[in-house]
Amino acid sequence: MSxxxxxxxxxxxxxxxxxxxxxxxIDLFSLDDLSLLSTWKFPHAQGLSTKGGTQSTTKNHSINxxxxxxxxxxxxxxxxxxxxxKLSDESSTQAVEAGERKSMxxxxxxxxxxxxxxxxxxxxxxxxxxxxxxxxAVTGEDKTIRVPMPKRPCAITITQDNSTIIAADKFGDVxxxxxxxxxxxxxxxPGSIATPRTESSSKxxxxxxxxxxxxxxxxxxxxxxxxxQSNKASEKPELTFEHRLLLGHVSMxxxxxxxxIQGRGYIISADRDxxxxxxxxxxxxxxxxxxxxxxxxxxxxxxxxxxKPNLLISGGGDNELFVWDWxxxxxxxxxxxxxxxxxxxxxxKAKNDGSYPKDEIKVTVSNIVHAKHADxxxxxxxxxxxxxxxxxxxxxxxxxxxxxxxxxxxxLPGNALALTTYALTPEGSIIVSVDSIHKPxxxxxxxxxxxxxxxxxxxxxxxxxxxxxxxxxxxxxYDEKQSVKLTxxxxxxxxxxxxxxxxxxxx
Amino acid sequence: xxxxxxxQTELQSPSVLYLLNLAIMxxxxxxxxxxxxxxxxxxxxAAPELPKKKFYRQRAHANPFSDHQLTYPISPETMDxxxxxxxxxxNVAPGGTQTLSKDVEVADIGCGFGGLxxxxxxxxxxxxxxxxEIRSQVTEYVQERIKALRAQNADAHLYxxxxxxxxxxxxFLPNFFRKYQLLKIFLCFPDPHFKxxxxxxxxxSATLNSEYAYVVRPGGIIYTITDVEDLHNWxxxxxxxxxxxxxxxxxxxxxxxCVSVMRTETEEGKKVERNKxxxxxxxxxxxxxxxx
Ligand SMILES: C[S@@+](CC[C@H](N)C(=O)[O-])C[C@H]1O[C@@H](n2cnc3c(N)ncnc32)[C@H](O)[C@@H]1O
Numbered sequence: 001m002s003x004x005x006x007x008x009x010x011x012x013x014x015x016x017x018x019x020x021x022x023x024x025x026i027d028l029f030s031l032d033d034l035s036l037l038s039t040w041k042f043p044h045a046q047g048l049s050t051k052g053g054t055q056s057t058t059k060n061h062s063i064n065x066x067x068x069x070x071x072x073x074x075x076x077x078x079x080x081x082x083x084x085x086k087l088s089d090e091s092s093t094q095a096v097e098a099g100e101r102k103s104m105x106x107x108x109x110x111x112x113x114x115x116x117x118x119x120x121x122x123x124x125x126x127x128x129x130x131x132x133x134x135x136x137a138v139t140g141e142d143k144t145i146r147v148p149m150p151k152r153p154c155a156i157t158i159t160q161d162n163s164t165i166i167a168a169d170k171f172g173d174v175x176x177x178x179x180x181x182x183x184x185x186x187x188x189x190p191g192s193i194a195t196p197r198t199e200s201s202s203k204x205x206x207x208x209x210x211x212x213x214x215x216x217x218x219x220x221x222x223x224x225x226x227x228x229q230s231n232k233a234s235e236k237p238e239l240t241f242e243h244r245l246l247l248g249h250v251s252m253x254x255x256x257x258x259x260x261i262q263g264r265g266y267i268i269s270a271d272r273d274x275x276x277x278x279x280x281x282x283x284x285x286x287x288x289x290x291x292x293x294x295x296x297x298x299x300x301x302x303x304x305x306x307x308k309p310n311l312l313i314s315g316g317g318d319n320e321l322f323v324w325d326w327x328x329x330x331x332x333x334x335x336x337x338x339x340x341x342x343x344x345x346x347x348x349k350a351k352n353d354g355s356y357p358k359d360e361i362k363v364t365v366s367n368i369v370h371a372k373h374a375d376x377x378x379x380x381x382x383x384x385x386x387x388x389x390x391x392x393x394x395x396x397x398x399x400x401x402x403x404x405x406x407x408x409x410x411x412l413p414g415n416a417l418a419l420t421t422y423a424l425t426p427e428g429s430i431i432v433s434v435d436s437i438h439k440p441x442x443x444x445x446x447x448x449x450x451x452x453x454x455x456x457x458x459x460x461x462x463x464x465x466x467x468x469x470x471x472x473x474x475x476x477x478y479d480e481k482q483s484v485k486l487t488x489x490x491x492x493x494x495x496x497x498x499x500x501x502x503x504x505x506x507x
Numbered sequence: 508x509x510x511x512x513x514x515q516t517e518l519q520s521p522s523v524l525y526l527l528n529l530a531i532m533x534x535x536x537x538x539x540x541x542x543x544x545x546x547x548x549x550x551x552x553a554a555p556e557l558p559k560k561k562f563y564r565q566r567a568h569a570n571p572f573s574d575h576q577l578t579y580p581i582s583p584e585t586m587d588x589x590x591x592x593x594x595x596x597x598n599v600a601p602g603g604t605q606t607l608s609k610d611v612e613v614a615d616i617g618c619g620f621g622g623l624x625x626x627x628x629x630x631x632x633x634x635x636x637x638x639x640e641i642r643s644q645v646t647e648y649v650q651e652r653i654k655a656l657r658a659q660n661a662d663a664h665l666y667x668x669x670x671x672x673x674x675x676x677x678x679f680l681p682n683f684f685r686k687y688q689l690l691k692i693f694l695c696f697p698d699p700h701f702k703x704x705x706x707x708x709x710x711x712s713a714t715l716n717s718e719y720a721y722v723v724r725p726g727g728i729i730y731t732i733t734d735v736e737d738l739h740n741w742x743x744x745x746x747x748x749x750x751x752x753x754x755x756x757x758x759x760x761x762x763x764x765c766v767s768v769m770r771t772e773t774e775e776g777k778k779v780e781r782n783k784x785x786x787x788x789x790x791x792x793x794x795x796x797x798x799x
Contacts, residue, residue: 171707173714248714250571250677264799273678274581279717280799286713286750287796288721291681293582 015132315365348441386416391440563648594667621649626772638671687724696775720751739787
């Protein structure tokens with residue numbers, strides 16, 4: 001077993017806790033003393049999956065809801081074993097129990113290209129409610145379904161009234177589901193633009209057209225195909241929870257945001273084909289208000305600064321970060337990120353490959369996080385940005401004329417993976433998860449044990465400047481020779497870039 | 508004779524083999540080359556004949572989900588329409604970007620070989636019509652067809668208001684048109700995609716209808732026609748259940764001159780006619796967006 005600690009692919013602050021996902025486990029840390037409170041493991045061994053024997057070939061997607069410990073309870077002073085039970089028994093029982101009740105399997109033959117390759121389904125994204133009571137954790141693949149999703153959600157957000165989860169999937173659809181899944185019913189009510197399923201399996205199959213109504217040769221061929229295919233049983237069981245289709249792109253969705261402004265709700269969705277779409281909020285999400293168009297590569301991250309809800313910062317495969325007035329779909333400014341990244345990476349690349357052409361270095365924005373605190377820099381808005389495979393954190397000041405001004409390149413001991421802010425009065429802190437398995441600047445080369453580093457770090461603002469403060473008390477989780485597979489889990493955004501002649505099917 | 512040949516073959520066997528191989532290689536390429544030569548020649552002709560369809564055929568289905576190597580404007584504001592509608596270019600100051608005296612207001616989505624465009628253009632002389640087609644060679648055919656028609660009708664100044672470009676409208680419609688820019692969209696004989704698994708490739712869906720609503724202004728019309736009853740029902744169901752659209756009553760539908768053009772002038776419409784098939788028509792009006 002290697003001495004390298006497992007890195008966290010996503011982290012999320014929830015009240016006084018930090019929720020951090022490594023592979024298929026979730027660690028809960030106290031933000032008071034940075035101690036590990038407990039670990040929640042994917043309930044794989046708890047009878048939810050077909051244990052032993054043949055592995056089921058089903059691959060499912062689920063949303064898991066964890067309840068964080070009550071905010072007013074003291075952190076438990078018990079043994080690690082008891083602590084672990086605390087999270088798995090009290091905190092997530094609801095979700096797991098609910099899961100067992102609602103458990104169902106859904107076959108999905110599509111091979112998942114972003115599958116982690118790890119044995120258990122890995123968490124791919126986390127979101128917390130505004131008060132921090134609940135954390136939503138989404139797995140990339142799964143063998144049983146707790147809260148079944150028709151397609152793998154690739155981005156989720158929670159509406160500002162804390163009532164609804166908005167989930168975007170890689171097939172381009174955006175769905176809503178209630179945050180607390182109480183009544184499970186198929187919903188086809190107003191607000192949903194989904195039409196009832198027509199392909200009921202109970203009815204005998206009748207082809208949609210017959211030879212008399214099909215006239216062109218190709219239509220006739222299609223009909224023959226259809227007949228040949230038709231006698232299989234319907235593959236998809238009905239969904240059994242309230243779940244509405246809100247809107248959709250014919251493209252892979254990469255991020256979604258829900259914003260309230262001037263008393264109205266909006267949904268902003270971004271895709272691989274360079275579109276940022278602004279739609280009305282529920283229940284009028286079928287109305288598109290506009291598109292923020294200007295990116296020339298995939299978009300991967302959207303950020304709406306708190307307190308400035310009319311602004312949107314977007315980034316992805318383009319060399320620049322974009323600042324928008326999204327209500328009017330106006331581009332306000334663009335700021336170069338590529339040369340900042342190149343400056344960092346050239347240091348590492350030069351070490352290994354000698355000279356390296358600077359413009360070949362690609363930007364793949366993996367985080368854009370807004371940080372603001374009344375006591376830093378007179379309450380200025382800071383944006384913290386990371387790019388896949390780059391061991392640095394870039395900080396920008398959002399100026400009053402809506403320009404991003406580069407302030408600092410904070411070198412990290414490993415590639416930046418995830419980050420979140422945490423306000424500790426009077427200073428603001430940033431928690432960064434770094435890749436503790438791969439060498440800084442590389443997404444494939446593993447560290448030697450001498451190069452081991454801790455996966456979670458805390459940085460603090462002093463004025464505009466970020467300083468390394470401390471590290472989290474680590475888990476006992478070590479990499480178990482899965483680092484190659486981990487690459488897919490930790491670095492999957494660059495795959496969004498279009499390659500010449502590529503014919504990538506969504507199916 | 509036989510002997511003779513045998514000895515010849517023996518003697519020249521290396522070169523004979525070489526020739527045979529060449530023949531195999533040249534066979535199919537020849538046809539392709541002929542088509543390419545024809546198309547190049549047609550492109551370069553100043554006042555060409557109408558193009559021949561057989562040199563522009565392409566396999567029927569292009570996958571609307573794949574990347575292709577499409578070119579599309581970053582946004583409607585960056586689209587240069589001047590090569591498509593040269594007769595409508597405003598003369599602007601040198602160095603300034605060229606603009607048109609009007610915007611495109613009618614789109615024929617999946618226009619195929621352009622029958623509808625060519626029939627509608629003289630009927631709507633003051634409106635710019637755009638055919639959008641995902642198959643590149645079919646697009647080129649329509650472009651050559653329009654070029655020839657413009658040349659043949661130069662005196663009457665016809666067909667200047669019709670153009671065609673290659674686009675995957677399922678992905679990139681908002682790159683070409685601003686909000687509320689269009690007056691009419693035609694969806695004529697769309698690919699039926701019979702299998703349920705393929706339904707998401709249909710050009711009409713709950714989510715795509717929101718994009719049509721975005722580019723069409725309130726009062727504008729979506730025209731649909733198909734020979735596949737199931738697809739007709741699908742389109743009616745999806746537009747009817749979309750809050751931005753309302754079906755146009757039949758009397759109004761039949762009074763619309765575009766409807767008869769759509770029935771008789773599209774290539775698919777003609778094919779169905781020849782086979783004495785049924786055609787199902789439905790029109791939908793874009794409603795005002797509600798207050799909120
Ligand atoms: C059956 S043909 C109908 C052609 C023509 N409208 C007619 O009625 O004769 C459908 C056409 O739609 C085109 N098409 C399919 N999907 C498309 C898309 N996403 N964008 C643009 N064109 C598309 C196909 O290439 C094909 O030429």
